[in-house]
Amino acid sequence: MRRLFFGLALAALFVSLRGRRRSRTAAAPRSPSFDTRRPTYDDIALRAYFIGLDHEINGDRPDPLRDWAEAEHELLT
Numbered sequence: 001m002r003r004l005f006f007g008l009a010l011a012a013l014f015v016s017l018r019g020r021r022r023s024r025t026a027a028a029p030r031s032p033s034f035d036t037r038r039p040t041y042d043d044i045a046l047r048a049y050f051i052g053l054d055h056e057i058n059g060d061r062p063d064p065l066r067d068w069a070e071a072e073h074e075l076l077t
Helices: 004-025 041-057 063-077
Strands: none
Touching: 004 063, 041 063
């Protein structure tokens, strides 16, 4: 099960990076002082995956909904 989640997280990361490369070449240059981009579904999914791993390592029961909410909160604030 852990390998499946790891594989999905890697796939999400590659898709996210590929999309960012395309958008940077087509978009106007942004100010380097801050990033106004909102987190994507893939960004939240990847962060939730790693939060879930942290909970599992610490002995907590898996709770994907809690991990997702925590990831959204971290990335949006």
